Amino acid sequence: MSESSQYVPPKVWTWNKPSGGQFASINRPIAGPTHERALPRGRHPLQLYSLATPNGVKVGVMLEELLAAGHSGAEYDAWLIRIGEGDQFGSGFVEVNPNSKIPALVDCSGPQPVRVFESGAILLYLAEKFGAFVPTDPVRRAECLSWLFWQMGSAPYLGGGFGHFYAYAPEKIEYAIDRFAMEAKRQMDVLDRRLAESPYVAGDEYTIADIAIWPWYGNLARGLLYDAAEFLQASSYTHVLRWANQIAERPAVKRGRMVNRVNGPLEEQLHERHDASDFATRTQDKLQGQA
Numbered sequence: 699m700s701e702s703s704q705y706v707p708p709k710v711w712t713w714n715k716p717s718g719g720q721f722a723s724i725n726r727p728i729a730g731p732t733h734e735r736a737l738p739r740g741r742h743p744l745q746l747y748s749l750a751t752p753n754g755v756k757v758g759v760m761l762e763e764l765l766a767a768g769h770s771g772a773e774y775d776a777w778l779i780r781i782g783e784g785d786q787f788g789s790g791f792v793e794v795n796p797n798s799k800i801p802a803l804v805d806c807s808g809p810q811p812v813r814v815f816e817s818g819a820i821l822l823y824l825a826e827k828f829g830a831f832v833p834t835d836p837v838r839r840a841e842c843l844s845w846l847f848w849q850m851g852s853a854p855y856l857g858g859g860f861g862h863f864y865a866y867a868p869e870k871i872e873y874a875i876d877r878f879a880m881e882a883k884r885q886m887d888v889l890d891r892r893l894a895e896s897p898y899v900a901g902d903e904y905t906i907a908d909i910a911i912w913p914w915y916g917n918l919a920r921g922l923l924y925d926a927a928e929f930l931q932a933s934s935y936t937h938v939l940r941w942a943n944q945i946a947e948r949p950a951v952k953r954g955r956m957v958n959r960v961n962g963p964l965e966e967q968l969h970e971r972h973d974a975s976d977f978a979t980r981t982q983d984k985l986q987g988q989a
Contacts, residue, residue, distance in 0.1 A: 720866040724784055729796065735788030739806070740775030740972055747777050747791060748801035750959035752857070752913035752923070753817045757801045759954030760821055760831070760909050765974065766950040769828045771807065776957045776971040818850045821906040831906045842900040845907035853914045855881045865924040879930060882918075886935045889915055893937035908945060913955070916942030953977055
């Protein structure tokens with residue numbers, strides 16, 4: 699047994715040592731800004747402040763899908779928020795999202811700017827604003843929203859649970875990894891059974907449920923999350939893998955996953971997006987200059 703099994707929690711927890719792990723420098727038990735920094739604003743109606751984590755990818759994909767579907771009002775500026783450097787604790791970002799998490803969106807198309815935070819809320823806001831990617835039929839809408847909120851409730855166990863202890867924690871704790879690996883596999887089985895019944899998560903239509911779930915569970919099935927595909931036998935969930943590969947081939951998804959990306963091959967990164975032409979005109983030199 700490890701020493702951690704002998705830990706006895708104090709009666710009152712105090713923040714008196716680093717939390718450890720990859721994100722120790724930005725973890726803290728209090729909210730609010732740490733410094734003054736206004737957010738930039740571009741010329742488009744929608745302003746996205748994000749990073750291409752799984753939660754950030756959702757909104758980049760959604761906006762690109764809306765534009766591909768002909769909704770010109772979905773034009774947007776995407777600004778990079780480097781969470782490892784604490785950008786999310788700047789005063790301007792905290793005004794948009796008091797929870798200091800990416801992504802955050804400001805809709806400047808009306809007489810008064812509208813802030814929207816939490817990725818699921820942003821997807822639903824955009825779907826309702828443009829009348830796209832969410833069914834209007836009450837039965838199908840209920841199915842879509844149920845799966846959207848399934849993702850919101852389940853992914854913390856995959857990310858903050860399994861992902862943290864498997865990939866980022868300063869020490870490997872068998873109990874924690876086993877506990878969250880079991881839950882991650884259970885969730886994959888839930889999704890696999892559903893996708894055995896229908897081409898998309900909510901039924902026959904591609905919806906915000908797919909857009910929300912794909913960056914997490916689709917990328918896990920494709921071996922692009924936490925380098926854990928073999929450990930979790932992710933490819934054994936054949937219906938999830940079929941669905942994940944199908945969505946990955948959508949042109950808007952290919953573009954959306956590039957937005958605000960700062961890791962991986964340079965040709966798959968677009969640190970900021972201010973016009974559709976940014977995807978076509980970027981060069982290796984431009985990308986290297988952004989780094």
